[in-house]
Amino acid sequence: MKNFFATICCAFLLLSCKGQTAGGVEKIAPAQFSQKLKSENAPQLLDVRTPGEYAGEHIDNAINVNWNGPNFETEVAKLDKSKPVFVYCKIGGRSSQAAAKLSQMGFSKVYDLEGGILKWTAEGYAPKTDRIIGMCSQEYNELLNTDKLVLVDFYAKWCAPCKKMAPYLEKMTDEMKDKVTIVRLDADEHKTLVEEMKIAELPALFLYKDKKIIWQHKGFISEAELKQQLQ
Structure with a gap:
């Protein structure tokens, strides 16, 4: 015992x-x-x-x-x-x-x-720099000059949810091209935009209509759920 x-x-x-x-x-x-x-x-x-x-x-x-x-x-x-x-x-x-x-x-x-x-x-803790890495805000705004909806997807090659979403985003780019322009931007290659837009999680999706954000989402989203936002 x-x-x-x-x-x-x-x-x-x-x-x-x-x-x-x-x-x-x-x-x-x-x-x-x-x-x-x-x-x-x-x-x-x-x-x-x-x-x-x-x-x-x-x-x-x-x-x-x-x-x-x-x-x-x-x-x-x-x-x-x-x-x-x-x-x-x-x-x-x-x-x-x-x-x-x-x-x-x-x-x-x-x-x-x-x-x-x-x-x-x-959240603003990195040192400020005037060096532009990737696309500048002016070039980004030019992407929005269209009568169609514009869906911008910020992703990264190392991001597991991004990899999971990539196949159907590529498919939707072709299937929905008459209605929606889908733009995919590598966050690591466009750090200036990521900092200016205060993106803190990937993937980050922004849906624009007439140059204004009408919907945004962070993290994984299924193909069906995403398509609902694009109807």
Whole structure:
């Protein structure tokens, strides 16, 4: 009986420890993420995207360790486990996985940026720049110069919902061309528009009539549901 009781106690303690580890990860919005970064002396800020993504844009003073790279654990093990670690990726998927791994490795506190650098930029925390990346607003407005409806789809090659929607959007582009002009814009190639329009989630759909937005949607939508909006 004593052995049984001891076994139960040990199991309870193990579960408790696991709960505490999971509790070491906190997903926070850009405003809070920014505040906590400023409150730390030399914060440990980790960008877990690819080197190419990091080179294109990153939060100041972030170090780059690719979550999908072969040396993730080896590289992050060099960080101070007693200090908070701030983690982000593009929209939050990879950073959530990386944050869980850091917690398992014994890091005391991990802050995961909600919505990733896409939301960070949309909410105005990225440095302002005069450099235009991709289409400018004037060129974008020229796309709307038509009597037909215009559906603009902002997508990304790495975005799973975007990939799922691509086949029927391409089909609809041809099937509905007499009624609707469908324009698909890669968000990574048109960063200026994404920032100006404060796009914080992909895919992002905007439906225009007479140059005015009459409907918009973020995230996945089925072909049937989308067609209802275009009737």
